[in-house]
Amino acid sequence: MATPRLRAPAGFRFPARMHVSFNLGDDLDAAVRSAAGLAGLADPAALIPEIRTADPRHGDFQANGVLGYAKARRLNPRAVAEQLVAALDPALAAQYEVGVAGPGFINFRLRPAALLGWLRAFDSAEHLRAGAATAHAGQTWVVDYSSPNTAKQMHVGHLRSAVIGEAICRLLEFMGARVVRDNHLGDWGTQFGKLIYGYKRWLNPAALQADPIEELERLYKLGHEATPDGSPELDEARQELVKLQNGDPENVALWQTFSSVSQAAFQQIYDRLGIRFDHHLGESFYNDKVDRVYRELEETGLAQVSEGALVVFHPEHPRFKSQPFLIRKADGASNYASTDLATALYRAQHFKADGIVVVTDFRQADHFEQLFLTVRKWFAAKGYPVPELHHVTFGAVTGEDGKALKTRSGDVIRLKALLDEAEERAFAIVSEKNPDLPEAERRAIARAVGVGAVQYADLSQNRSSNYVFSWDKMLALDGNTAPYLLYAVARIHSIFRRGGVAPGDPGSEAEATPPETAAELSLARKLVKFPDAIRLAGETLRPHYLGLYLFELAGEYSAFNNADKVLVDDPPVRARRLLLCARTLLLLETGLGLLGLRTLKRM
RNA sequence: GCGGUGGUAGCUCAGCUGGAUAGAGCAACGGUUUUCUAAACCGUCGGUCCCGGGUUCGAGUCCCGGCCACCGCGCCA
Structure with missing residues (x-):
């Protein structure tokens, strides 16, 4: 079937220096919209060009929007497409061969001179960056990734978050955002009682010097084994935790040691992966920021007490109307929902985040869905700007048997x-x-x-x-x-x-x-x-x-x-x-x- | 029970948010080297897109109902 082709006007010379769009599809989108007006369509604003990259057999880009537009109005789509092509800015013909094909696709094929024009315009990393940076220009994005637990080895389970998170940071930066890389360390919790218990009894200072995480893991293991459920030793370990939480100088100093040697060890891994965080704001950083969360969620009526705990339900949600988001435990202690809420507020207000990305495995999907639902309602109720919230999930790394990756002896792989x-x-x-x-x-x-x-x-x-x-x-x-x-x-x-x-x-x-x-x-x-x-x-x-x-x-x-x-x-x-x-x-x-x-x- | 994610060639996976004849790599078979890195390239073979309905000009993609796998669902993170 005959496809009308635009020809470059006689004598037209492709200008040596002209503006070249980074995204060529953007030009085509604008050109087709403009043609819709010039072609005298009944409802030109309703024509969405739907520019896509095309199968190379058909061209470089294609406009698919004509089909929907024509069908909705009982028009012949090929006829509409041909009307549009006839109304296209003739300057476009200098750059593209244009044709109508199939049921009404408009195909655009770049002419060799136009290909060269783009390649000359985008000839350096700086020019590419300038072209891409319009997408998130002026925005701040906080990316939360890696996030290992202190005093523990990083293992294969931490790999995906680190690798995917860093790639996302770099992409967002390339697209113009200011990116805040935040390592949300697991640096707080009940395990530190047992670790301090073990540390005070069985520390090998030379081993701590040589391989601190190895030694801390050994001490935690000893502490754990020495404090079985119901034992007086477990009470002692709990007392160590209480002392830490109450600011006991010795235990706080120990905890700080755990954090600093852990971060130094993590950085050795990050260096190999090309990762450098701007902040290491772990869970502990939010200890003194959860009270505001409780207060504001209660005063806005979002949270309620249930079975002694403070929880948030989402009545409009089929599942979270009955599955609670537990933000304060019955014993009054915070949990990771509390700190994650405080974290979201801090990122929105202190960093003035336009977007927040959290990179964790898919098993936490429910948690983050509840978290984000809660944050949106909370911020809206208080009149805080609501950033874009994204939970970037990923699947498991398995061995060739399809099961979680382990060493031959069954240990986690470091x-x-x-x-x-x-x-x-x-x-x-x-x-x-x-x-x-x-x-x-x-x-x-x-x-x-x-x-x-x-x-x-x-x-x-x-x-x-x-x-x-x-x-x-x-x-x-x-x-x-x-x-x-x-x-x-x-x-x-x-x-x-x-x-x-x-x-x-x-x-x-x-x-x-x-x-x-x-x-x-x-x-x-x-x-x-x-x-x-x-x-x-x-x-x-x-x-x-x-x-x-x-x-x-x-x-x-x-x-x-x-x-x-x-x-x-x-x-x-x-x-x-x-x-x-x-x-x-x-x-x-x-x-x-x-x-x-x-x-x-x-x- | 409710929900999330996945199910595409023998294997490992893509498939650009509904577009034209569903694509790569591996494996198998065949070809290309007086050649800027053969650590490459080209070709052949290979499909019930889990199953059944539906929506529409058009469905691997969206909706409904099933099946299978992994995972989550009240005081761990």
Whole structure:
């Protein structure tokens, strides 16, 4: 069937310098809306263009909105689509081939010169950032992630929150937000009574020096074993806790020691993962802030006493009308609902958060749903601004048997041991594949590849589902893995080394002509979709959308790399291929950086 | 019992909030190297999208009812 195509007006020259939108789809949305008015549609405001990235077979973008509009008004959708196309701003024809297809889709295919225009406009990390930063400009987002318990080892269960949380922080920052990274440590609770009990009796100072968390875990275990239920020893341990809570100087000093040595140990892990928190406001920080929560929730009538405890019900909710949100225990003590409420208030008021993101596993979904329901009503009742509240959940990490990941002896796997093993395995692989590199470099490569593989295994998959931990899969050079992506980066660097130019060097790109070969075009069209991946990952708080894009980009690059030699003699061809390499490198390095991975120049 | 999440190729998973002929990787089979990193690329094979209804121009995607797995549901976090 015939599809009308817009042609560039005779003599039209694509301007060398013109405004280029970061999100090209935004231009199309505006253009179609404007055309709806010019085309004389009965109800132009009702036409929502619904611009989507298209299957490459059909074009780069498509407008789907005509179908719904036409059907609702008993119009022929193809006819409406053709009316719209005829009314499109002719300047658009300089950039896109436009056609109507199927039942009434409008397809837009970027012309090679327009592809080059975008690639020239977004030629640096700064320009990409400037393009992306409109989404959350001027906003403050608090991200609560990792959040381990002090005096305990970080284990594999803490991995996902840390990795996903950091990627979300970087995405939000890239999109223009000021991000407050807050490690909501589990640093308060009944376990400290037993730990102090053990500490005062069996401390080995040398062991505390050498591996503080190891020693604290040993002391807690001894304290726990020495204080069985109903024993006088348990009463003593409880007394230690009471003393701590009442500000006994000795116990407070001990508790502070536990916190500081724990944070120092955690930071060793965070350094390997590229994480640095702005704040470590643990549960203890909110001890003196829960009374206000009780008071305000009672005075607004949201909380009530039930079975001696202070609870919040949500009558409009099918389940939480009867399942209580327990915010103060019957004995008067606070619990994590109390401190989480106080935390939300502090973040909203002290940090002036426009958004709060909490990254924990899916088992806490009920808690956060109740928490957020309560916060919204509470803030509304008091006239406090209500931030966007997001609970970012994730599934479990399982072994290949589908059960929770454990060591062979059944213990939890420590994060330190896990990262060590990742680096060892990566070192063995790089030493086999590239034995001529100096050992120091192979070690450095192993650090980036090994840790990156662990991070990316988490980030490449939809966070909602469980994921199966497999060394072989995450360290494979094929498939959607960190080594595959890092390898693509290294290969591009290799070309620039061979060519004796720096990536993105303006001189090397000056003569670049628009992409021509099938592989060049395919790569260029993938490159300009980067903003779409950022938007999708950022809006849904699902980093795997960015990972998937990077994998597809690396795939396009590999196909290009295989089909078209870059360092050819013909200057314009060489220049445009170098430009494509430089932009691929820029987007891969920027994207992997947003996911928290470190990239390499050689591997 | 109520609820959450998942169920897509032999395996591990995508599928951009309802769009065009459902895609990758692994595994299996075949091909490409005087080549900028073959740690790559290309192709073939492979589908009851858990089942049954419904909504509509169009459903893997939304609604209803089932089945299976994991998880949560009053003083742990």
